[in-house]
Amino acid sequence: MKHFKTAALAATIAISGVSAQAQDEANYVLATASTGGTYYPVGVALATLVKVKLQPGEKIGMSAISSAGSGENVRLIREGEAQFGIMQGLYGFYAASGTGPLEEVGPQENLRSVTMLWQNVEHFLVASDAATTGTMEDMVALKGEGAAMGRQNSGTIGSNATILSGFGIDIESDYELMFGGYGPSAEALQNGQVKSAGIPAGVPVGAISQLMASAGDSVTLLNFTDEQMAQADGDRGLWTPYTISAGTYPGQDADVQTIAQPNFLATSADVSEEHVYLLTKTVYENLPFLQAIHPATKVMAIENAIAGLPLPLHPGAARYYAEVGIDIPERLIAQ
Known part of the structure; x- marks a missing residue:
């Protein structure tokens, strides 16, 4: 499994040809849900973490916005109005299969997983x-x-x-x-x-x-x-x-x-591999920061990062997980 994983990831990285030096400054939008639930405060926590840890040195910023939730977040990412979104596992299932409320628009082939977050x-x-x-x-x-x-x-x-x-x-x-x-x-x-x-x-x-x-x-x-x-x-x-x-x-x-x-963090395949790598790394190296802001994130752990993900991993997230020794199943490696 590890040989396959390493070869597949190496091929993915080679195709993308992305390097840290080639990246421009970026300010990403993270779509959440209504302010009375859990998505919004956790989204604000993630955006704050990015601003504190990545904006000063890497020039990567993020803003969390309220939305109608998972269904709208799929559309916002598809149409480029947001680059990241928090979603229910069910909507990841719909996005991957082009079923349910996404039957008319079909499979969301540009949508990728970053990490599992917490249970809805x-x-x-x-x-x-x-x-x-x-x-x-x-x-x-x-x-x-x-x-x-x-x-x-x-x-x-x-x-x-x-x-x-x-x-x-x-x-x-x-x-x-x-x-x-x-x-x-x-x-x-x-x-x-x-x-x-x-x-x-x-x-x-x-x-x-x-x-x-x-x-x-x-x-x-x-x-x-x-x-x-x-x-x-x-x-x-x-x-x-x-x-x-x-x-x-x-x-x-x-x-x-x-x-x-499950709830998970999704992104567009078009987002820089390096930026998603840095985001994923920053999240897992600063879990106490998130957990101090909202108790829902207390269940997050690197051991559970890819559990139940319904969509292939973004190559940047996959690179980080490979680095820390997580075996990535074939179904989660983006083709």
Whole structure:
């Protein structure tokens, strides 16, 4: 495996012909999601790390912008409006295969992985007067009611639609949808505009912490049974069991069994190999910096850097991982 990896990487590097000396100054845009979730603060942390560690000496800058999330981030990178984006593993799967919401535009052949980041934990909440079982069965029972499933064209609404389709739910026809980011979704549930909300993000989610602190026991965070976990994943191999430990959120006095999928950092194949190499190296040599800013990044470790990545690695990231001794499977080496 190592011989193949070394030869493939050497060929990739030779073809690119990129050197540090040949690089010009660069100011990259990192697309995240709505400000109430986890993508945005982690994106700001990454951009801050780049500005602190790479801008002074390497003249590499980065700015994090809020967006509608994974779905829009695919488009922003495709159209050159952003060079990096944080995405759900599901949207990496869609991008690689040209399926789901990307069926019309087809496979995103210019999209590359940089690193796994953290798990996107599914939080399904309902008004407590509708929580008869405390499981996803309650979500299914709310047909015809208002539901906050995310912004239009967001990764949030896409993953919520995919998960609920496993329960025979078509969110567009079965719910009265309220479109909004995490903060507005939480507020809509609290004030009775909707009966349910789906908010996937790294734990803890700021908008949910605020909601449960202010709404108290009038909202319930739902559990998944083992059978419901299998229904939600639908044999994609993306979602795995996840426990939200008691005390994670205000008033949460018991563990909540839910599911999670991976989040990862994506980029365009057109971005300089040297710059992606330096970015990847800087991230893994400064993990405490990121982890001090947002707890979701505390799960990051070099040993997990390529776990579950849905798209081939950018050659710059692949070069760094090869240097630190990570065996890169053939499927992750860009052709």
